[in-house]
Amino acid sequence: MELSINNNQIALDDEKGRNEGESIQYIVVRLGEEQYGIDIRNIDNIVKMQRITRVPKLPAYLKGVINMRGEVIPVLSIRLKMGLEADEITKATRILIVKLEEEGNVGFIVDEVKEVVTLYEADIERISSDITAEKGNLINAVGKHNGELISLFDLAAISLEEN
């Protein structure tokens, strides 16, 4: 019960359009039961699941490459990358084409793309750096929206990590 009251408060606050720092739009995706957010400025495109061409000798989470309008783009399984069980491909499965600074475009396989939300600085809580430094951790902050928690991806961790 306590939680839901809390929710309402946050929702109310949202509607007021407070000025609590900068606002960032996130695309919310589902992986298993959890929700994750990616800064919308880093998203190039969202496409349906398609045939992925396997590339030999890659770590398991790198699923291969796809053809995106004539460009060859590597696709990785965020689930495997984070140590979760393998993807289950359904009708809702999507590939998020993410722009990485160094490596160019990369595709992320997600279970479902849910919505776009606006988060304010005040809604975002950074995670302490000893956790983010852990291997396999791709999350560097948690955002609160409508009483739900959204883990926010740290794209730098994805691009920096040796694959």
Add this chain to the structure above:
Amino acid sequence: MDVSQYLEIFLDETNEHLTNLNTRIMELESDPENMDTINEIFRAAHSLKGMAGTMGFKRMQNLTHDMENVFSEVRNGVIKVTSEIIDVLFQCLDALEEYKDNIQGSADEGTNDNEPIIRMLNSILNQGKDGESPAGKTPAKEAAPAQESASGNKWDSVVLDDSQVNVIREAQKQGKRVYGLNVSVQESCILKAARAFLVFKAVEERGEIIVSDPSAQDVEDEKFDRDFTLIILSDAELDEIITSCEAVSEIDKVVGAEIDLANNKSAKVIADEEAEAAAEAAAAEEDASKEAEKTEPAAAPAAASAAASAAPAAPAAKAEPKKQTPAKPVVNRTVRVDIEKLDSLMNLVSELIIAKNSLVSVSSQEQTDVNSAFNEQIEYLESVTTNLHESVMKVRMVPIESVVTKFPRMIRDLSKKLDKKMELYMTGEETELDRTVVDQIGDPLMHLLRNSADHGLESAEVRIQRGKPAAGSIFLDAYQEGNTVVIEVRDDGNGIDVEAVKQKAIDRGIITLEQAANMPDKEIIDLLFLPSFSTAKKVTDVSGRGVGLDVVKSMIESLSGEVEVKSKLGEGSTWTIRLPLTLAIIQALMVVVGEEKYAISLGSIQTLEDVPASEVKLVQNKEVIHLRGTVIPLIRLNEVLDVERKPVNEENLIVVIVKKGDKQAGLVIDELIGQQEIVIKSLGKYIKQCKFISGATILGDGEIALILDANTLI
């Protein structure tokens, strides 16, 4: 030799290196321990030095040389990077920038020696190691010869040959006057050659130039320091000649006097020779031949001066302080196009080919009811796109000539600097390569040639002892081989001393003693391509800092090429560079392995074979086949690529025989699709570790096929 046609390339590259240096040194300031940055700076400085040297910009070369010395010590950990050092380095960059601007404006580096900066660099060096300062010598070195000959009249030390001495004697007998004239150009003078020309012209109006030192050609090429000496025949008074010379602007000083052959050292020698000819014929001959050699550069003054007077307009035009762009003979009408525009054109052609391929695959799927007109049009489209692709590719192709013609001059200079006799023989300058490749192949080739000249060739004495001709030979051969262009740098020198390399690698901790014992020679030679590896015993500014070969390798690999070396101790080395003819579109054989499609470049394929499974033999537990007298190792692609093998025809294997140099291998595949033109796409930076996949291509139906790099499989 005229290097002005490379000025643009030189300026472009200098710009690039300077920008690079600027950013790297900034990086270094914030992270003084970063070895990668230091290496990068070192390489950029090294390349800059090499280029400046090749172009004959001495002052620029000196400055970069000293800079490089400092970096070398930083790299070795002798000097710690401090903010003072960074300050000095930035001053260096500013000075280099100034040289570059001067060169851009007037094709001359200017006259600023930047001695204060060089002094600072040297004091940094000396702080690092209290001892000898290798760089201090550079500015002094150039001044030395000038001072040496400053004593006495310069024309008396001009070397004369027999005929010249005779001409002078004849003239003096006929009552003509022979003057020696020494003309100094002002230090600030920018177009020394042009001023010198005007002096030549002025003198020729009043007399005849017999000897010029340096030679007229060298003077024309600005290969003189500040002054040059003439010996002239004239009826006019000396004063008149001097006044006319002094009338030329930017001339500092003209001194002259009537010549007395008795004072001339070489003339004396000649006179002596004549006197003692009978007595000491043999000894004198040797002397004379030495003299002849020395005077050889000056042999053509008469011809040159005749040409100069015949075309007085030429020097006058040159005197204009504008950028020196010699008018090229009009052969073809050309348009200069930005390479980026060609790149985008090439990309569009690639897209078109992909679209065409998908049309082809659609039409072949629905063979029955598609009307023939449609097929005809597709065939037409196919031929148009192929031609279009070829023409665009040809537009991008330029002969490597533009890069290699600067090498003979470089070898000549090296020959003097290293005091070794050597000759460069080049073939295949007309071989064409993609413009981007040609632009970047210069540096690696220069490194290899310098390497051959410095490390490869022995000194004349050693060569004679070994029964080789005294003059070493370096060969640069370029030719096309299938889809690749091969450039070979070959010398008949000492070859690579595998034992020395091995010892060095052990000393440096690159390999252990046990590793060394088991390493084949070839692998040991390959160690040369590691960063910081140099077998030269002393550091020269030619090579020998170990910066060359790793740069060569990485540059060539960045062009999707490869480099290998073969060497025989005592007989010489051959460095072979292989470069793809084109970077974007290739003819490939499409094959199926398991359920997957792969492309193999047609360039590396030799033949296709059907091999009965029973003919596969085991040698040292590896599968091989016997084919027309050669034993070829088999590579089962399904194993290499971790593909599940389809239970297909086990009786016969389909084998693609690929070759790399003289090595062969047989790739076992499951199915052949056929030949196709494919557009190479990169797999992106995210996928790194798959060595034998060189890229991907998009097939007609939008599917992706990976491109197998057969070279890495062999």
